[in-house]
Amino acid sequence: MPPSRPLTPPPEDPRPTESTDIANLTEEDCRQALVDFASKTCCYSSKPARDMTITHHSGHTAFCYSLETFTEDRTTKTKRVPYKGGPVNDSSTQSNDINCGENSMFENHTMTIEVPQSAKIQSCQDCLSRGYFNCSECGGGGTKMCIFCAGTGYMKASDFLVGRTYEDICGWCRGFKTGRCEVCLGTGKKICTECEGYKEIKTYTEMTIIFKNHISRHVIDCSDMPRHLLKKVNGNLQIHEVQDQVYPISSYPVHEVNTISTRLVNEHIEAFPNGNILKQRQRLQAVPVTEVHYLWENEQACFWIYGLEQEVYAPDYPTQGCWGCIIL
Numbered sequence: 001m002p003p004s005r006p007l008t009p010p011p012e013d014p015r016p017t018e019s020t021d022i023a024n025l026t027e028e029d030c031r032q033a034l035v036d037f038a039s040k041t042c043c044y045s046s047k048p049a050r051d052m053t054i055t056h057h058s059g060h061t062a063f064c065y066s067l068e069t070f071t072e073d074r075t076t077k078t079k080r081v082p083y084k085g086g087p088v089n090d091s092s093t094q095s096n097d098i099n100c101g102e103n104s105m106f107e108n109h110t111m112t113i114e115v116p117q118s119a120k121i122q123s124c125q126d127c128l129s130r131g132y133f134n135c136s137e138c139g140g141g142g143t144k145m146c147i148f149c150a151g152t153g154y155m156k157a158s159d160f161l162v163g164r165t166y167e168d169i170c171g172w173c174r175g176f177k178t179g180r181c182e183v184c185l186g187t188g189k190k191i192c193t194e195c196e197g198y199k200e201i202k203t204y205t206e207m208t209i210i211f212k213n214h215i216s217r218h219v220i221d222c223s224d225m226p227r228h229l230l231k232k233v234n235g236n237l238q239i240h241e242v243q244d245q246v247y248p249i250s251s252y253p254v255h256e257v258n259t260i261s262t263r264l265v266n267e268h269i270e271a272f273p274n275g276n277i278l279k280q281r282q283r284l285q286a287v288p289v290t291e292v293h294y295l296w297e298n299e300q301a302c303f304w305i306y307g308l309e310q311e312v313y314a315p316d317y318p319t320q321g322c323w324g325c326i327i328l
């Protein structure tokens with residue numbers, strides 16, 4: 001069954017940012033971006049960037065679309081713990097009211113809680129509310145037959161001066177024939193592992209909620225630079241929409257944006273069962289990309305400047321490699 005649609009109508013899709021608005025670098029801007037790139041990259045000299053001939057450069061706009069679907073998955077199990085005192089079922093919250101909170105929306109995390117009003121206190125059936133068992137080693141007496149004198153109270157002793165043996169009082173049990181039970185340390189008791197000696201058990205329902213953010217990203221770009229790089233930079237935010245469930249973008253002037261948005265929204269509706277979706281967020285960024293062609297030592301090549309941060313991708317930049325890196 002498809003999930004219900006949001007009640008509020010989709011906002012009017014804005015006009016795209018024109019490439020000239022955000023990717024309008026001058027030749028000198030391009031050169032400076034490359035000089036900065038070379039000077040902060042190991043093994044790169046900035047000399048080629050200063051001296052190369054820039055033959056032409058042109059700017060255009062790439063689009064990064066992202067759709068996030070924030071879901072929750074609830075599971076419950078019965079827990080039994082020793083009851084050590086304190087309030088029980090004092091929360092008036094209902095389990096349906098439990099949510100992830102605004103600050104952790106769209107972040108993966110797991111929450112484990114005691115379901116309100118689910119706790120019961122019962123006497124421990126294992127130890128019949130005594131909190132302990134009799135020690136099986138000493139039968140509860142706390143003492144055992146002395147193993148050094150085998151319960152006789154005497155031990156053989158030797159007098160080397162006169163060359164004879166005789167019986168003496170056992171030095172371990174001092175003639176009492178018994179010693180302390182080392183298993184229960186003389187208490188005669190073994191603590192009940194179920195209630196840990198507290199005599200009562202608290203039984204409650206524990207709920208685990210797994211919050212997960214599912215992200216799909218798509219880059220629309222007409223250049224040859226690797227698209228995954230464009231996902232890592234910022235652009236001008238064109239659309240930022242958070243709803244229980246978003247509408248696909250349908251009237252954006254760049255048609256491919258509408259197509260991608262529709263495809264990803266439908267894929268998410270199919271992938272995540274109805275009722276598990278808490279929120280959706282879709283964002284569209286217009287990312288400036290400038291493609292720069294240059295001539296260096298009679299070789300033609302190009303590099304790209306992309307994102308508002310003006311990152312540089314220059315795979316053919318000259319004079320790569322240095323002894324420092326080779327040794328490392």
Ligand SMILES: [Zn+2]
Pocket residue numbers: 124125126127128129130131132192193194195196197199
């Ligand atoms: Zn017990």
Ligand SMILES: [Zn+2]
Pocket residue numbers: 135136137138139140141142143181182183184185186187188189
């Ligand atoms: Zn014992």
Ligand SMILES: [Zn+2]
Pocket residue numbers: 146147148149150151152153154170171172173174175177178
């Ligand atoms: Zn003894």
